[in-house]
Amino acid sequence: MTTVVTTTTAVARHRRSIFLGIDVGTGSARAGLFDEAGKLLGSASSPIQIWKEGDCVEQSSTDIWLAICTAVKRALSLSDVAGEEVTGIGFAATCSLVAVDSEGQPVTVSWSGDTRRNVIVWMDHRAVKQAERINSCNSPVLQYCGGSISPEMQPPKLLWVKENLQESWSMAWRWMDLSDWLSYRATGDDTRSMCTTVCKWTYLGHAHMQHIDENNSRDMEANGWDDDFWEEIGLGDLVDGHHSKIGRSVAFPGHALGSGLTPDAAKELGLVAGTPVGTSLIDAHAGGVGVMESVPDSEANESDDDAICRRMVLVCGTSTCHMAVSRSKLFIPGVWGPFWSAMVPEYWLTEGGQSATGALLDYIVDNHGASAHLANRAASKNISLFQMLNDLLANMMSDRGIPFIAALTSDLHVLPDFHGNRSPIADPNAKGIICGLNLDTSENQLALQYFATVQGLAYGTRHIIEHCNEHGHKVSVLLVLICVSLYLADFF
Known part of the structure; x- marks a missing residue:
């Protein structure tokens, strides 16, 4: 009796480590795929809708996410990269302000009441009067903003919403910088970035670091908020719940968030659930750190x-x-x-x-x-x-x-x-x-x-x-x- 043994040899495709960078600018979302040497393998972009009415400039986080999904899938196709080859994801975006409710759904920030329009774009100047009032309080926090806060930063915009859109103010569960919202949308982790909070929200990064050093801790609990500042400018309710609406935890850019991509986000992006996602940066700062x-x-021979x-x-x-x-x-x-x-x-x-x-x-x-x-x-x-x-x-x-x-x-x-x-x-x-x-x-x-x-x-x-x-x-x-x-x- 002869026994025939059939052996199947699987030839595994060489698995590359590819990194995905997603950049959301004022007018479009861009996706780029890079190998371990930093070589760009492929990129794609998709336009973003924007509404401009006087000093008010608004966008939709839903529209932005759909544009990202389109750009990522197109970049994967153009570069012949499989979703499972992507081993890390980073987000960068404009320092725009996003409002969502307890279910993560958009909360309007627009006079129009259009629920799609839940993003106050960075260049929006509706809050000039609020910025002037904040600057009149002479808080020591302001010395870390060049001596005066800009209407392009988040506190004046938040104050404007509270004073003008009471229903939206009461509905909003999270206020987030756009790049933080993107990482939250991708992972379900609402940890904020040291970059966004320090540069646009008056979070004191040095106080955060001092707390970590004094406690010999890696804890990301947000200890850099100046509660007196928020109380003084009329936004003391944002201090409630350990700053849950503006950030209970803050991490350095690149820190891995949650358990990576959620299954839903992975499906929408054409990627694999659990793919690591790093804490975000503001778009200009992402470019800045790379170039800096x-x-x-001229410095090639300097040490x-x-x-x-x-x-x-x-x-x-x-x-x-x-x-x-x-x-x-x-x-x-x-x-x-x-x-x-x-x-x-x-x-x-x-x-x-x-x-x-x-x-x-x-x-x-x-x-x-x-x-x-x-x-x-x-x-x-x-x-x-x-x-x-x-x-x-x-x-x-x-x-x-x-x-x-x-x-x-x-x-x-x-x-x-x-x-x-x-x-x-x-x-x-x-x-x-x-x-x-x-x-x-x-x-x-x-x-x-x-x-x-x-x-x-x-x-x-x-x-x-x-x-x-x-x-x-x-x-x-x-x-x-x-x-x-x-x-x-x-x-x-």
């Missing part, structure tokens, strides 16, 4: 541990954030911070900024009479509108025989505070100016207005740098991360 920790060519303190990172998108770090805390009037460990671990962060940069360039270009015709010409040449503008400037330089481009705008100037001045004047009521206009509506004149706006933004950046250096920083290296579809020619 890089080594520019100076303090070299990082001579750098300033500009993260440019709809707005621009100017990030610098220091070993000691530097109090700089009109500039946000100092924030302990909010971006680079164990360094104090100084955060300057311009509230409208990419948005301002879009505004200047889109509202000029020659814009539509120039855009059509650019499309016919298969180049960007901005490249067309730069080409026009180069041609004007040549035709006029001038040695440097700045001479083109010797009689045209732009003060770029069209959405207030975030730093270093810290005046949300500031206004923009265009000086030197005439009746010319040509494409050349559009190019000159565009360039004068770029110059105005550059002067604003110089103002921020000089102001920071006057108050203790030693910035000598600028590292720029441009996150908008903006083409800048070499002569810039």
Whole structure:
């Protein structure tokens, strides 16, 4: 009798470790897949709906999550990555404010009552009066906001909702920064990020760290809230329940949350339940830490541990954030911070900024009479509108025989505070100016207005740098991360 034994050999596919980064900006959600060496394997984006009515700018967390799911699935497909290969996920998002009820459902923050609109976008300026009242209290917490709180931060927005939308205020169970809400939506863990709470909620990171050191503990209990501040500004009810509505626990960025992706979130994203999810960062700060920790060519041969303190990172998108770090805390009037460990671990962060940069360039270009015709010409040449503008400037330089481009705008100037001045004047009521206009509506004149706006933004950046250096920083290296579809020619 012969026994035949059949052996089946399974050839296992080599399992890669792929990391998924999800970035939610003002206008779109982006997903990128990276290997262990940091190589980008594929990416995709999906647009986000936005409602703008006067000073009110709103979005929908439901719409944002759907955009993320679309972008992630598309990125997986384009990069030929299987969901089970993704071994870690990180979220970054704008510092917008999200309201949800006890079931995690949206709570409206809109005058319209539309329940979809449960996100107050970072650039929303409805709470200017509330910010002014908060600043009048002179709380010691404010010294960690550059001396005054901005209407772009969360306390003024929360106060506005309490004073104007009482039903929403009573329904809201959790108030969260958008990136924290995303990690909560993915994992069910409502732990907040040190980055979001310190930079936008007045959480004191150094007090949190002091508690951990004194108790020799890794406990994430939120010990950095100043209860007196919340009581004084009229939001004492947020202190109740161990700060349950604004954050009972706070973790450093990258800390693994809960048990990873929930089964529902995994199904929606095309991933595997239990995949680790790290504590989030604000989008600009995620870009900042990546660029700040890089080594520019000018420092390639240096071994100076303090070299990082001579750098300033500009993260440019709809707005621009100017990030610098220091070993000691530097109090700089009109500039946000100092924030302990909010971006680079164990360094104090100084955060300057311009509230409208990419948005301002879009505004200047889109509202000029020659814009539509120039855009059509650019499309016919298969180049960007901005490249067309730069080409026009180069041609004007040549035709006029001038040695440097700045001479083109010797009689045209732009003060770029069209959405207030975030730093270093810290005046949300500031206004923009265009000086030197005439009746010319040509494409050349559009190019000159565009360039004068770029110059105005550059002067604003110089103002921020000089102001920071006057108050203790030693910035000598600028590292720029441009996150908008903006083409800048070499002569810039």
